[in-house]
Amino acid sequence: MRASDWSNVDSASVTGGRWSPQLAVTFVDPDRLRPAPDPWQLAAAFRRGRYRIVVPLGGSRADVARLAEGLAATPQR
Secondary structure, eight states, X not given: OOBOOGXXXXXXXXXXXXXXXXXXXXXXXXXXXXXXXXXXXXXHHEETTEEEEEEEXXXXXXXXXXXXXXXXXXXXX
């Protein structure tokens, strides 16, 4: 499990569509994550020069929709 401040989040969105929703979070500086990712995790998760984590979402479609709406209302960098 990783923790970060909102100031370190570059973007967050719900992806994967209706059947396999996923939360995708891209961080500005992976060194500010707690605990810090291992080197192999950094190498595997870098995308376009940013550290990105993708996790599957469970729950009802309504819950996933509420999360997507909340993230859309949050200003992105």
